[in-house]
Amino acid sequence: MDDIRGAASGLDTATSKISARGVQVYYGQNHALKDVDVDILDRA
Numbered sequence: 001m002d003d004i005r006g007a008a009s010g011l012d013t014a015t016s017k018i019s020a021r022g023v024q025v026y027y028g029q030n031h032a033l034k035d036v037d038v039d040i041l042d043r044a
Contacts (some may be wrong), residue, residue, distance in 0.1 A: 017042040 018040040025033035 015041060 016039040021037050023036040
């Protein structure tokens with residue numbers, strides 16, 4: 001699958017309220033999400 005990055009991919013993690021890197025999610029035997037990175041910003 002292609003590596004798609006949004007315009008906000010260069011966010012400074014110091015401004016993130018929550019940050020997760022390399023998330024792996026399995027749904028039963030299926031590997032549903034692979035190496036997902038997400039930053040959730042503070043609403044301030």
